[in-house]
Amino acid sequence: MLENKTIVLTGASSGIGLSVLKLLKEGRGNRILAVARHVDHLAGMGDNVIPFACDISTREGVDTVFAKGEELFGKIDIFYANAGFPYYEEFNYTDWDRVDAMFRTNTISPIYTYAKYIRHLGGRPGILAYTISAIGEMAMPGYAIYSASKFAMNGFQQAIRLEKPENLQITCLYPVATDTNFFKVANSVEFEKPFPVQDPDHVAKKMVEGIEKGAERVSPSKLFGVAKVLMGVAPPVRTVYWNLETAKLNRFKKRLADVHEHIQKDVQVIEEKRQEVRQAVAEKRQEVHQALSETEQAARRDLEQKAAHIREEFEEIKDKIHGN
Ligand SMILES: NC(=O)c1ccc[n+]([C@@H]2O[C@H](COP(=O)([O-])OP(=O)(O)OC[C@H]3O[C@@H](n4cnc5c(N)ncnc54)[C@H](OP(=O)(O)O)[C@@H]3O)[C@@H](O)[C@H]2O)c1
Numbered sequence: 001m002l003e004n005k006t007i008v009l010t011g012a013s014s015g016i017g018l019s020v021l022k023l024l025k026e027g028r029g030n031r032i033l034a035v036a037r038h039v040d041h042l043a044g045m046g047d048n049v050i051p052f053a054c055d056i057s058t059r060e061g062v063d064t065v066f067a068k069g070e071e072l073f074g075k076i077d078i079f080y081a082n083a084g085f086p087y088y089e090e091f092n093y094t095d096w097d098r099v100d101a102m103f104r105t106n107t108i109s110p111i112y113t114y115a116k117y118i119r120h121l122g123g124r125p126g127i128l129a130y131t132i133s134a135i136g137e138m139a140m141p142g143y144a145i146y147s148a149s150k151f152a153m154n155g156f157q158q159a160i161r162l163e164k165p166e167n168l169q170i171t172c173l174y175p176v177a178t179d180t181n182f183f184k185v186a187n188s189v190e191f192e193k194p195f196p197v198q199d200p201d202h203v204a205k206k207m208v209e210g211i212e213k214g215a216e217r218v219s220p221s222k223l224f225g226v227a228k229v230l231m232g233v234a235p236p237v238r239t240v241y242w243n244l245e246t247a248k249l250n251r252f253k254k255r256l257a258d259v260h261e262h263i264q265k266d267v268q269v270i271e272e273k274r275q276e277v278r279q280a281v282a283e284k285r286q287e288v289h290q291a292l293s294e295t296e297q298a299a300r301r302d303l304e305q306k307a308a309h310i311r312e313e314f315e316e317i318k319d320k321i322h323g324n
Helices: 015-024 059-073 096-121 144-160 182-186 200-213 222-233 235-321
Strands: 006-010 031-036 049-053 078-081 126-131 168-173
Touching: 006 015, 006 059, 015 031, 015 200, 031 059, 049 059, 059 096, 078 096, 096 126, 096 144, 096 168, 126 200, 144 168, 168 200, 222 235
Parallel strands: 006 031, 006 078, 031 049, 078 126, 126 168
Antiparallel strands: none
């Protein structure tokens, strides 16, 4: 178990990051800056866990995390850039803000972190850990942008190993589907996860062991490892796998179309109800208007009659006074 280490861990509030945090906090003498946007629930995890709310999707965010780590620890022994998010969809539109946010969070910030960490270390030894993805090595239907953001990270770690200082360890995690919030974030409409699915505690254990052993890469799924070799020697196996995953995307597209149809129907019903209410209000307004105008006319007639009566009485009184 890693001990007496100062650690910065991003994406610590749930899933793989939270499982890693739970393991690291047990290491004697470890102190961990636990970073995510929502960290309230991390309070009370232990004196050695310092929750820190920060959005790491910008360079300013990453700067803030480094500044906090340096203020707390001086030297950061391990920087684990784990935060990231996917989106599951057919790539046929697009929401460019989401593409931008995904690349900033999954790719640009982790690359910027490397540059910052090298400067922070200033020649001292250190450990940089990345959560990449099995999808960063083998693309999947429904994850085009996410795959691209993780392929970029895979290329970056490969190239940077050829340039990095010798005393910098870089350990990369390549999880297959892992049962975390990942799939809730990926789309609000439910979809089938890629096969196989692993538990985040298992993935975290493999990664912490990998960091400890100085591994360059950690693939927590043996099955996927075997499948990758098989796909390499027999590409039709990959085609079969991809076909199965494409069928899942097609079923998702059908479900999405059904959901849209339901929403459209609901919107139509709401619109019809709104029309009915509008019509009823207009009719009531008309009735009230009519009633008011009839009442007003009756009151006017009544007043006019009373005025005529008073005038007659007045004339009579006048006549009496003048003795007519
Ligand atoms: N689950 C999988 O199947 C799978 C497979 C391969 C790779 N991965 C990778 O594993 C990593 C962890 O994902 P997960 O599966 O554990 O999903 P998760 O449960 O959704 O965790 C994602 C973590 O990242 C944090 N995060 C997201 N955007 C952030 C931002 N802009 N600033 C700061 N923190 C941010 C989230 O916290 P807040 O929302 O509180 O900020 C959360 O702590 C990601 O890089 C993901 O791409 C996951």
